[in-house]
Amino acid sequence: MLIQNEEPSIAVLIPCYNEEVTIGKVVRDFRKALPKADIYVYDNNSTDRTAEIACQAGAQVRREPRQGKGNVIRAMFEDIDADVYVMTDGDDTYPAEAASHMVEKVLEGYDMVIGDRLSSTYFQENKRPFHNFGNRTVRGVINSLFSANVTDVMTGYRAFSYSFVKTYPVLSKGFEVETEMTIHSLDNNIRLYELPVQYRDRPDGSVSKLNTFGDGFKVLSTIFRLIREYKPLPFFGGLGLLVGIIGFVLTGSVVFDFFRTGQVQRFPTLIGAVMLIVIGLLCIVLGFIQDTLAKNSRRRFIMDTNYVTRDYRMQKR
Template sequence: MDKLAILIPAYNEAQTIGKVVSDVKAVTNNIPGTSIYVYDNNSSDDTTAIAQEAGAIVRHEYAQGKGAVIRRMFREIDAEVYIMIDADDTYPVEAIPEMYSRVVNRGVDMVVGDRLSSTYFEENKRPFHNVGNSLVRWLINFLFKTDIRDILTGYRAFSFRFVKTFPVLSRGFEIETEMSIHATEKRMLVENQVVSYRDRPEGSESKLDTYGDGFKVLKTVINLYRGYHPFAFYSIFSLIALIVAVLLFVWRVAIPYSNTQMVANLPTLIVSMILLVLSVIAFFSGSILNAIQTNDKRNFELALIHTEDRLKDLNHEQ
């Protein structure tokens, strides 16, 4: 079991991976029990060879996608502290000791490397990425009542209990969004750490699809909100259906009936009744799912206890 595991997912990063591994080694020399893992995701260049030459432990994930790589890393590696950093040399490795210290000394479950509070908007040359980061940050902090300042950053530190209780569902770059919401909803201790950001070196290409990945992130946010807050989610549809049903009934049925003593718009009456029934169904669906979610939270707390016991056993074996 490692004291500190540095996790570097990599896909065609031959230009920068060697420097990243070497820089990480330099700043972690004073942390005994550190291992640097590079997980190659079907690179077609020399990423693997360069990472090995630089001194990293290289492993492979053949299912394409960052989410698949992180799932593999979290399953295979046992460590007291994990720090994940991108292989594109955009993050300062000098922040690693402080991130490590926060997890060890303060019991933080996730340290978020906050780019948006420093140099990101000046360094990043893709304006839609700037807008997207700000939008996602606002949306998640609004919906989930949290204060994570950089939702999409790939620079994070994790505790053992976070890694071993985090169910990886996403396959792509929306995985960072999933991590942020999971930590918030499971009441884990999350701290922001401001880090500088530098854009990719010339010739290094980003793997992000601005629009495609952006829509995936928004879809992930909506799905997670539905899963973690089902009562609030379904209540929105219940309220909309109820309002439309009442307006249709009053405007097209009740008012004409008061004047003529006849139901002149029978189809409208039927539609309003159907909407009323849908409103009731949505309301009680949210209520039932909310009760299930409450039970899931209890089960998760029990799983945390089991995870803490496992960590103690691993330390005892050492």
């Protein structure tokens, strides 16, 4: 919480890789929308004039040598201190006019504000059908698993509080980082707000760096990994139950043959079936153990967030 009458500090964070066509306009638009904000462009090994144009437009340009959007976000979150953070892409697909409303929501107490593209013009503007299918699929899976109702899981337009930025562990290296953010927030019951924003497709001459199938596979892999980490009991318990049922069915067929013939005719099947039952039970036990560890991890996260928030408030006094 800010001291009354104190002007909040705002940082606009723009990860960039070869965005010379659009980055100048993006910087100028956000300078107009948030005139008191500091604008940071993180150049991720661009081979064009992205850094030069961003600097001319008035942004503070920094370089991140580790390739990948996740690596850039990790560097931004580590380097920059502000009361409110606005993160956008350098491709001019998100409206800067919505930034002030997003900042207001963070100052009201939300930890992450999601710029929701899918409720507005995304499906009309985006010309890549597999991206549309991927967004719907990822959204459905995550909402089902976390009993949530998030509309846009993968948007790159977000605003954050200081405590979120300084406690969020960025593990992903690439474009899957937005999905990781959403799952992390839902699992830790972080205060979220979705703000519908107008989406526009890239202008002519601007090329997307997102590989539909390669990065789509990374997103799905990230979801699989995060479900295993954040929802271990349903993951391992469901797997154990499935393996155990298969083992019981095979065991039952051998027992049925025994009662019918008086002999155990399929010893390899019986041995394999018993092993499947044991493996299934072990998976279920592992699920309970991992679930306890996950709960302890959430408890530590809450404590760390409280410490960060307390220390930051003391610094602001």
